[in-house]
Amino acid sequence: MLYQILLSYKTKDDLLIALLDELIAWWLTTPEIDSTDPRSRFLDLVRLEAQIQDRAFIDLLLEFWILGRHHPKMRSRFQDAMVKYRERFCITAQQMIREDKDKLSKLSEVTAESVAIFASSLVIGNVLQGMFDPEKSNTEALLSVTKILFAE
Secondary structure, three states, X not given: OHHHHHHOOOOHHHHHHHHHHHHHHHHOXXXXXXXXXXXXXXXXXXXXXXXXXXXXXXXXXXXXXXXXXXXXXXXHHHHHHHHHHHHHHHHHHHHHHHHOOOXXXXXXXXXXXXXXXXXXXXXXXXXXXXXXXXXXXXXXXXXXXXXXXXXX
């Protein structure tokens, strides 16, 4: 069976791209969030994304990420995936900014996109920390800092 699956791909690159597409689909699966207000939804999304649920998938995704730096098709797939990943945070960030016009909109550089980039960088940094130095990785501390930064 596995041999037949492998034969369905013409090249090794085709197989790697198919595997990457599966990993990206897993990565971009949106978690369920019950919170109703935008700030809580944003913080819950960061919390859910920052938790390392499936270590093997994350490790494999990061291996592909490293490989993709020098592989144009993989690099393109990751760039598209990052846009989609940030969009997940961007929607909630837009709602949060609209709701809190006094605080967040005072700074012209605070946009939904900048908040989304902050959140995705925070989550990805936490995952990398967990991969390379798990003893120093503390998702709860990261969430506490995020709550302080986005406190009312």
